[in-house]
Amino acid sequence: xxxxxxxxxxxxxxxxxxxxxxxxxxxxxxxxxxxxxxxxxxxxxxxxxxxxxxxxxxxxxxxxxxxxxxxxxxxxxxxxxxxxxxxxxxxxxxxxxxxxxxxxxxxxxxxxxxxxxxxxxxxxxxxxxxxxxxxxxxxxxxxxxxxxxxxxxxxxxxxxxxxxxxxxxxxx
DNA sequence: CCCTGATTCGC
DNA sequence: GCGAATCAGG
Numbered sequence: 001x002x003x004x005x006x007x008x009x010x011x012x013x014x015x016x017x018x019x020x021x022x023x024x025x026x027x028x029x030x031x032x033x034x035x036x037x038x039x040x041x042x043x044x045x046x047x048x049x050x051x052x053x054x055x056x057x058x059x060x061x062x063x064x065x066x067x068x069x070x071x072x073x074x075x076x077x078x079x080x081x082x083x084x085x086x087x088x089x090x091x092x093x094x095x096x097x098x099x100x101x102x103x104x105x106x107x108x109x110x111x112x113x114x115x116x117x118x119x120x121x122x123x124x125x126x127x128x129x130x131x132x133x134x135x136x137x138x139x140x141x142x143x144x145x146x147x148x149x150x151x152x153x154x155x156x157x158x159x160x161x162x163x164x165x166x167x168x169x170x171x172x
Numbered sequence: 173c174c175c176t177g178a179t180t181c182g183c
Numbered sequence: 184g185c186g187a188a189t190c191a192g193g
Contacts, residue, residue, distance in 0.1 A: 003185085020176065035186050037177060042184065048177060124174075146174090 001030030003039060011036065015045055023122070118144030128154035130161070 001007075007028055014024045021040070022033040040047070118141060123129055128143035129152045145154035153161050 022176080032186070033177090034188080038179095038184090038186050041178075122175090126174080 001028075008039070008043070011039060012043070012045065015040055118142045125150050128152070128157055130154070130157035 003011075010028060011024060014027060015036075019027075020033075021036040025031050025033045025036045028036070118127060120142065122144065123142055126147055128145045128147045130143040131140070132143060133140040143154060143157055145156070147154050147158075151158055
């Protein structure tokens, strides 16, 4: 793919808007992030803020971080249900609204429905591609949590995605 | 490991 | 001029 005037313009626009090189490459299509970065340099576009000429690393230094409050939207608890019919005991996951439940003890067997709110262009082989929200609205995003074994979804959403087909109940 | 931008250098 | 490979960093 060659750098047409249109593509160069789009590059300039997106770069000035602060998008990352990989995001721009994804939108342009047909080019790698390296190509984008290389082009940015050739165009002498202002790079991203670094150290202004000084070779000094001068790292910002992370202040002693205050403990963050858990930001879970909801958590899942496990419940044991006995089935009289087959005498089978199985575990069932139930989503519990935390907004109504202000206090809770951090539990080890809680799965995480917390999303990383990734943009479409930020998804990779290892990120959960479960869509959240209305695609036509701004707040639309993807879960983005780590997906094991290159699964398209994280553990939580894989459960939702791969639910066994609903029991067919004959309407008699 | 995921990601970021910067630089080099063979094409 | 182009961009993969590499480097350096978060």
